Amino acid sequence: MSEARAATGDAATDDAAFRAEARAWLRAHVPRHLPPMGSPEGFAAHVAWERALFDAGWAVPAWPARYGGRDATIAQWLIFEEEYYAAGGPPHVTQNGVSLLAPALFELGTDEQKDRLLRPMAAAEVLWAQGWSEPGAGSDLAAVRSTATRVDGGWRLHGQKTWSTRASFCHAMHGLFRTDPDAPRHKGLTYFLVPLDAPGVRVSGFRRLDGDLDFAEVFLDDVFVPDRDVVGAVGGGWKVAMATTGSERGMILRSPGRFLAAAQRLVELYRRARATASPLDRAAVARAWMDAQAYQHYTWQQAGKLAAGQSVAAESSVAKLAWSELDVAICDAALGVLGPRAELVEGAPDAVDDGAWIKAYQFALAGPIYAGTNEIQLNVVAERLLGLPRE
Amino acid sequence: MRVPPPAPPAPTDEQLALRDTARALLSRECPPARVRAAWDEPAEAAAAPPAWVALARAGVVGMTAPERFGGGGLDAPDWALVMEEAGRAALPGPLLETTAVAIPLLAALGGDALCDRWLGGAAAGRAVLAVGLGGAPYVADAARAHLLVLEHAGEVHAVERAAVTLTAQPSVDGARRLARVAWQPSAATCLADGPRAAAQLAAAFDRGALAAAAQLVGVARHLIEATVDYAKVRTQFGRAIGSFQAVKHHLARAHVAIELAWPCVWRAAHAVAGAGADRAIAVSLAKARASAAALGAARAALQCHGAIGYSFEHDLHLWMKRAWTLAAAWGDAAWHTERVAALILDPTSQGPAHA
Numbered sequence: 040m041s042e043a044r045a046a047t048g049d050a051a052t053d054d055a056a057f058r059a060e061a062r063a064w065l066r067a068h069v070p071r072h073l074p075p076m077g078s079p080e081g082f083a084a085h086v087a088w089e090r091a092l093f094d095a096g097w098a099v100p101a102w103p104a105r106y107g108g109r110d111a112t113i114a115q116w117l118i119f120e121e122e123y124y125a126a127g128g129p130p131h132v133t134q135n136g137v138s139l140l141a142p143a144l145f146e147l148g149t150d151e152q153k154d155r156l157l158r159p160m161a162a163a164e165v166l167w168a169q170g171w172s173e174p175g176a177g178s179d180l181a182a183v184r185s186t187a188t189r190v191d192g193g194w195r196l197h198g199q200k201t202w203s204t205r206a207s208f209c210h211a212m213h214g215l216f217r218t219d220p221d222a223p224r225h226k227g228l229t230y231f232l233v234p235l236d237a238p239g240v241r242v243s244g245f246r247r248l249d250g251d252l253d254f255a256e257v258f259l260d261d262v263f264v265p266d267r268d269v270v271g272a273v274g275g276g277w278k279v280a281m282a283t284t285g286s287e288r289g290m291i292l293r294s295p296g297r298f299l300a301a302a303q304r305l306v307e308l309y310r311r312a313r314a315t316a317s318p319l320d321r322a323a324v325a326r327a328w329m330d331a332q333a334y335q336h337y338t339w340q341q342a343g344k345l346a347a348g349q350s351v352a353a354e355s356s357v358a359k360l361a362w363s364e365l366d367v368a369i370c371d372a373a374l375g376v377l378g379p380r381a382e383l384v385e386g387a388p389d390a391v392d393d394g395a396w397i398k399a400y401q402f403a404l405a406g407p408i409y410a411g412t413n414e415i416q417l418n419v420v421a422e423r424l425l426g427l428p429r430e
Numbered sequence: 431m432r433v434p435p436p437a438p439p440a441p442t443d444e445q446l447a448l449r450d451t452a453r454a455l456l457s458r459e460c461p462p463a464r465v466r467a468a469w470d471e472p473a474e475a476a477a478a479p480p481a482w483v484a485l486a487r488a489g490v491v492g493m494t495a496p497e498r499f500g501g502g503g504l505d506a507p508d509w510a511l512v513m514e515e516a517g518r519a520a521l522p523g524p525l526l527e528t529t530a531v532a533i534p535l536l537a538a539l540g541g542d543a544l545c546d547r548w549l550g551g552a553a554a555g556r557a558v559l560a561v562g563l564g565g566a567p568y569v570a571d572a573a574r575a576h577l578l579v580l581e582h583a584g585e586v587h588a589v590e591r592a593a594v595t596l597t598a599q600p601s602v603d604g605a606r607r608l609a610r611v612a613w614q615p616s617a618a619t620c621l622a623d624g625p626r627a628a629a630q631l632a633a634a635f636d637r638g639a640l641a642a643a644a645q646l647v648g649v650a651r652h653l654i655e656a657t658v659d660y661a662k663v664r665t666q667f668g669r670a671i672g673s674f675q676a677v678k679h680h681l682a683r684a685h686v687a688i689e690l691a692w693p694c695v696w697r698a699a700h701a702v703a704g705a706g707a708d709r710a711i712a713v714s715l716a717k718a719r720a721s722a723a724a725l726g727a728a729r730a731a732l733q734c735h736g737a738i739g740y741s742f743e744h745d746l747h748l749w750m751k752r753a754w755t756l757a758a759a760w761g762d763a764a765w766h767t768e769r770v771a772a773l774i775l776d777p778t779s780q781g782p783a784h785a
């Protein structure tokens with residue numbers, strides 16, 4: 040994220056102009072309906088859209104121009120997100136690069152890495168998968184057992200990653216490997232960038248709760264990675280991962296715009312279905328809409344702190360708890376309004392909005408699990424924000 | 431599609447300074463023992479409410495009054511931060527009613543004679559003002575008020591204490607003095623009617639709800655801070671109870687609710703000051719979230735204290751009961767949620783003011 044400008048009268052004018060420009064472009068260009076990302080044709084369609092966004096300068100508005108951004112402030116980025124989702128923009132297929140790897144590169148990457156990696160990542164020329172989790176390392180991320188061993192000019196990687204979102208469609212993976220089995224758990228890890236077409240890599244897709252081919256296992260058998268693809272220090276992988284988690288949990292991954300748009304669609308759904316909705320559904324709709332507003336106000340407050348140079352580290356756990364629960368609340372309310380039609384999926388003749396709500400509900404249910412489960416986030420809030428003792 | 435309102439600015443240095451002044455003053459003048467003592471004062475006590483004179487001297491009571499009456503001429507964002515401090519201290523008495531609701535209402539509708547007679551005294555802390563608006567069946571602190579501002583059939587009336595008959599209605603929060611008020615509306619007591627009264631009454635109600643929301647955030651923050659402190663020192667099974675996840679999660683959830691409620695209050699304070707079209711939604715969002723956050727904090731605080739928190743001798747209940755009563759006053763979470771629902775969902779409504 041580029042240096043935020045101080046809020047001035049001029050900033051307000053700039054922001055209004057920025058919003059108007061974004062809105063006009065998005066209204067004219069956002070695609071109507073794309074197939075789900077977790078299929079070859081759906082993935083390709085999302086990549087094509089992301090390239091169009093990049094060519095118009097809207098893929099990463101808050102990045103520096105040299106990497107394909109437009110040096111927007113945090114406030115402008117939030118405005119862009121509001122406009123993007125209000126216009127019906129789809130989730131970003133570049134997310135696991137742009138939102139998860141890039142923040143770590145900005146903080147800890149070399150200039151060579153930034154110059155080489157950021158622009159193709161934003162342009163959807165190189166699609167990135169996240170390789171953190173393993174069968175034995177979920178919430179306890181520091182338990183990763185996949186290894187990297189020093190060789191001439193680089194490293195040899197062994198092991199298995201899992202739950203890697205859309206890795207079967209991606210070009211490369213970023214993740215944690217154990218480089219020093221004798222060091223204390225958090226100290227023996229290093230952060231690597233791995234091409235998924237390298238010899239010794241096998242990627243095996245499998246289906247998510249909703250049936251889409253969004254998950255993948257990644258098996259690594261003696262995979263060579265050159266030194267230039269180590270991010271941060273050898274043995275400093277945990278620090279790189281932590282540079283990511285702040286953005287993964289907080290507003291960078293899930294800005295309010297997405298939920299404001301969903302809440303607005305919920306209001307429209309209720310208005311169409313009000314004849315059959317119960318007073319309890321009505322209350323649930325209002326409450327979910329209010330949850331989205333509250334998250335917006337919270338995020339703008341946090342953005343103001345960032346712009347003023349304050350750090351908001353553990354607060355990203357507050358944000359994560361808020362957005363993940365409000366997303367479920369929005370979908371819950373919608374399914375309540377739909378009643379007996381709630382279960383109808385895409386293609387069912389009577390499905391409302393082509394089954395979008397039951398689809399969204401299934402994805403919303405993942406929110407409290409990925410990006411650090413909500414139980415872990417509550418521990419972070421309790422220990423780092425409230426100062427309660429560790430277990 | 432309407433353009434969303436800009437995010438409110440962060441508190442200014444002046445606003446924070448006023449808040450800090452109020453905080454320091456309240457920790458001196460209104461310690462828990464003083465709150466507890468307020469429980470035992472007779473309902474008809476003629477004395478000023480706790481810390482009242484000191485608050486008036488510091489310019490807090492009169493901060494909403496026009497400057498020509500010795501007031502501060504301040505607006506909602508300034509006083510919202512002070513109300514949070516009043517909640518944090520569980521301050522008894524009608525700061526909310528006098529300062530946030532009645533003074534601006536009198537200033538707007540009162541006419542020269544009435545304003546001359548009351549506003550200077552109110553700002554100086556000599557005259558306590560109580561309010562009874564709309565559907566609220568009871569008036570807080572009516573017994574020690576000198577003037578009551580009352581709504582009757584869409585009209586605004588100002589009635590002196592001697593002209594009303596009170597029936598005390600003891601509250602579970604013993605520091606809160608409620609009464610049913612019997613009085614005779616007349617042309618002489620009427621300040622305004624018709625659309626002029628309606629607009630001012632709506633604004634006054636939203637100021638009351640906003641002030642209650644701000645106080646609730648302060649109450650909730652105190653409840654969680656006190657409980658965190660306790661959870662660090664109380665040991666069971668050989669370790670601090672705050673290290674148990676079940677305890678942590680109670681407190682963390684309460685903290686998240688408070689963290690999400692405050693920006694809603696802050697946003698509502700600017701909506702009240704700006705008198706924009708989204709005032710009702712912003713205030714209702716703030717009051718609904720603050721009420722829920724405070725009630726949740728009260729539950730979490732009690733549960734994490736165990737029996738000590740359940741005892742009358744422990745101070746926790748002073749805040750817990752304030753959370754219960756303020757959460758219900760000025761529209762509870764359900765009432766405000768329904769007000770939002772009507773505005774965003776019903777066919778005649780304009781839809782969400784900002785989305």
Ligand SMILES: Cc1cc2nc3c(=O)[nH]c(=O)nc-3n(C[C@H](O)[C@H](O)[C@H](O)COP(=O)(O)OP(=O)(O)OC[C@H]3O[C@@H](n4cnc5c(N)ncnc54)[C@H](O)[C@@H]3O)c2cc1C
Nearest residue numbers: 169170171172177178202203204405408409410411412414
């Ligand atoms: C849709 C989706 C997409 C994902 N994408 C990726 C990806 O792209 N790359 C990647 O690397 N990973 C990905 N993940 C995996 C995700 O990071 C893990 O699911 C997450 O870290 C939790 O690990 P786990 O699933 O092994 O659950 P576990 O850690 O086994 O947890 C199971 C339950 O136990 C609880 N629990 C565990 N430890 C504690 C504790 N200390 N205190 C309290 N409760 C505890 C958890 O909260 C949870 O309720 C994805 C997951 C999902 C659902």
